[in-house]
Amino acid sequence: MTAGAIYALIALGYTLVYGVLRLINFAHSEIFMIGIFASLFAIDGLGIDVTDSPKTGLTLALTLGAVMVVAMLTSGFLAVAIERIAYRPLRRRGAPRLAALITAIGVSLFLQELFAARYGREFLGFPRVLEKRKLFTFQGADVRSDKVLVIVAAVVLALALERFVARSRLGRGIRATAQDAETAALMGVNIDRVVMLTFFLGGVLAGAAGTLYGVFFESARYDIGFLPGIKAFTAAVLGGIGNIRGALLGGILLGLLEKWGATVLGGEWTDVFAFTVLVVVLMFRPTGLLGESLGRSRA
């Protein structure tokens, strides 16, 4: 469930970009990784040391809030920068979609190796910010403070995004572009701005996911984004890529399925089980559980 909530947040980034550009942004997992690093540096920047005791009350809320804002902005602007540098030139020249996909993989490797070269290939430890306290027991499972934080934050952010896309003027632009970019442009929508906004929103959520992941797992490394990135992409496909609610549903579902599969069949079967379910779902519903529809996103 906790892992699922994080998958869902990352999946939203894949889904938004796919919905608007029909592009699978493989660099998204690195935007998430950089969100984790940004959180770590923000925590360091606040002068919190590994030996410090966890924060409580207002200090905790402020610390987490500040760290998350830093991570969200870093990842958001990074995503925009990637779009400007790597994707927009291709789009301008009408390059085939495959070229953009390969560029995405290139950007992903570039960022990974950049961080490996700069921060080494060892894990960096996080100071403990949030005390992992047991709140209560529900049906034999412990409900812990950090898990509650991750799930609540993820769901709130996902719903906020959904509202934004469905209700606001900018959101309408996104939906219009997703439905038919040319017509939207004719109707006065600035496509470049919409695309930028889309990347920014996806990046912001990946940054938030980075903070949550960092606080939860307390480690960072250059390739840490890879596995969650793949899982989030799977979640997006499972829920119906291009569909915001689908990403949320897909993420949480995938998280639960994984855990369930691993519990029943043993830890080494986690991925086998999760991906078998994906294949079976796609056999019967090729567009995912909720279908591909950013444009038709109900509101």
Added chain:
Amino acid sequence: MPRNGLRRIVLVLMAATLVLAACGSDSNDTGTTDTTAGGGKKTTVNLAFVGPLTGPNANLGINIRDGMQVAVEEANMKGGDITFAIKEFDTQGDPAQAPGQKDKYIPDESILAVVGPTFSGETRAVLPDLNEAKLVMISASATNVALPTDIPSDVFHRVIPDDGVQAAGIADYVTKKLKPKKIALVHDNTDYGKGLWEGVVKLLGDAGIDTSTQDAIDPKSQDYSVAVNKVKAAKVDMVFYGGYYNEAGRFKKQLADAGVKSTFISGDGSLDPGFVVSSGAPGGEGALLTCPCRLATPDIAGAPGDFAKKYAEIVKKEPGTYSSEGYDAANILIKGINEGNTTREKLLAYVEGLGSYEGISKTIEFEKNGNVKAGDVFVYEVKGGKITELGKTSELAAG
């Protein structure tokens, strides 16, 4: 146009990073320079270090490389006609990367022997080719039991007892000293982790301890909650983990966070300060780590203590897990080469007929299959964020 200019800069940057990354991954000649460069005809002989210098569990490889470094500098300090140097081949400990490195050191004629490979999985991947090339290897750390039997070869040697010896030590200590009724056993699906795990499962099961709680984790993942929940639900007295320090530390931390207070024990792959780091200091407290090796510290009397002092001088840190073994392995080879065994075939024959060699980690004597004759298993405990020695399993079990 400024836009084009920007693009060009980015391209150049990307290219530069790629080149840098490529250089970083195969910097092979950072070995010692010729310190005693005098007149006369001195020849340089290379020893290959094969193992992880980067990657998730690189500390174990770095310790061995640094142990070799001490041996090489000592040998060069003494003078003589031969100058020794180390060539490094970084596999990141990954069986998939080992063959690529092998294609670099096997054809390199200046290399007479290999210290390594570090891990069991990567050793398995290259052993048949080493055997064909008659390139003798002495591993300081590859402890999988089945290695010499699965791949019969002349070149395989190790200066550390295998996991069968370690498993027996762990089982002895656990059954006689800690006496749990029920133990959870978890591994990481690597050749080493699973191999040690199998040995421990069998021996503890035979001793009548409940070993029904078993699981495996994915070392690439961060999230071990399934295994943690299983351990927690089973209400065990102890947890055994077979695997390397990074994952062991994270697993221990997640156990502690979930409120599991059972005694945690793991093998030599976890014996590294990296365990304390990845467990987040308080999470690792009280963990027991075993090793068929003795960590050299300056306060041990005799050869290990002297080695620790010299190591601190040359490498500027304390010796770690396998540093002594790396030193011994390199010294055996250096001795052989100094005695005139300056071809791969001669050096192989020398190591095969070594007899008894007084190393600092133990008295080394190879069996026919390349295993070292049994040694002691030591137990360490994480106390106040430091790894401290408790003693030999045989003595602890008796006491």
